[in-house]
Amino acid sequence: MYDAVIAPFVEFGFMRRALVGCLALSLGATPIGVFLTLRRMSLTGDAMAHAILPGAALGYLVAGLSLGAMTLGGVIAGVTVAMLSGLVARTTVAREDSSLAAFYLISLAVGVVIVSTRGSNVDLLHILFGTVLALNDAAIYLVAGIATVTLFGLAVLYRPLVMECFDPGFLRSVSSLSPVGHYSFLVLAVFNLVGGFHALGTLMAVGIMILPAAAARFWTRDLTPLVVIGVLAAFVGGYVGLLLSYHASLPSGPAIILTAGAFYLFSLSFGPDGVIMTHLRPRRHLEA
């Protein structure tokens, strides 16, 4: 037992680093994911993750596999696409989802072109699927720093965000914070996607954000436990996923996301608000 679930982390530094990276990602990205799902913006996260690609690729072109350059490029590209699509939605007849889709598709195509003309397939795989087993100190500090900023940011934005989700008209009537809250939240989401892409790659980063959050929704109807369950699920997903990839020689990023996905399917089936409890096993009604 010890050999199977503890020893890999004791013996290998890269496993410990990967686990720390997963912990940081769970603490930062999953609370963001909870709000994304509650605001019906799950696919927005996906779109923004793709939008980051050309920025990261440009950073790579300029400075090679440099953490700073790729991070900066990714943040700039992600924030630009998020702001542009928000702006287009507010000033033209286009809805936010369609303008975001348009911008991220353009952005993604540009990114793949940049990577494929100048780099090798190995580089493309690195950006798309990450390198959780090769996180260096700088990358771990980056991911942990993003998690810290995210938690403080969410603490400040918490009340306006909840109000914006539940009753946007009310927030606008009592405060001018509505757009500030909206855009700050999008920026935090971009930060976390950039942090996630170093570990899990642009394609998988959004998985650690959305899957645990979506799964937690089947277990509780209150926001605070929703965030706690989501974070726990994300971290356990990272831990189990790393073990799976170690023992079965699977690529680690997809293994982590698959574990989170399995928890989602389990929650969908067996959670108190899941399919089985609500439809297949009706309970006797209460007296009052």
Added chain:
Amino acid sequence: MDSTILRFDNLTLGYDRHPAVHHLDYAIRAGALVAVVGPNGAGKSTLLKGTIGSLAPLGGAIRLTGIDPSEIAYLPQQAEIDWSFPISVFDVVAMGLWRQRGASRRFGREGDRMVGEALDTVGLGGFERRPIGTLSGGQMQRALFARLLLQDARLILLDEPFTAIDSATVRDLKGLIRRWHRERRTVVAVLHDLDQVRSEFPETLLLAREQIAAGPTEDVLSPANLDHARRLTEAFDEGAAVCVR
């Protein structure tokens, strides 16, 4: 003499350049109890959205006198709220203390007590921990009124407060509106039920994008005026020319 608290000054509000409220001139006195009535699409809700500042005027202005925009309490239509959001009744009502607590100040015992009192007042005592989505339509509306109570506002805007609400709740909520009126607060309510307007609201603004009539309710709600309002709203023109007024 009472002073004006809210004035619509040649106001035009709308979407995509189409006016929903067209060249409206009207003044509301502090302490007035005003019903806004009119056919569907007459611009009633749009007028309230403009007043809270979530819609910029296409022309003219909305002038507040002696009151800050943050001192306006607004009851949105129920359809604009995400009732499936995982939040408790307590947290919904607590939003009413935004002006004192804001985004970051401590909520505290005092806040707990005020929320509890507001819930007792609207007949939802003991519902604090219930998820908001498990309430009935009438109970949801009671919770939103508790939030309005906590806002302690001098100008209260209600968008269809009684639509699809059971009669016992309507009776209780009307009692709250009367109380606000006695406390010299200004209440502006969008309503559909003309009998309710006649029995509760001394003053009425009849809208059909333009102002049809305004003043004492009995005079405004004459058959001729109501008929005029209906015909004006039906005449919506997709290819309307640019207004030169």
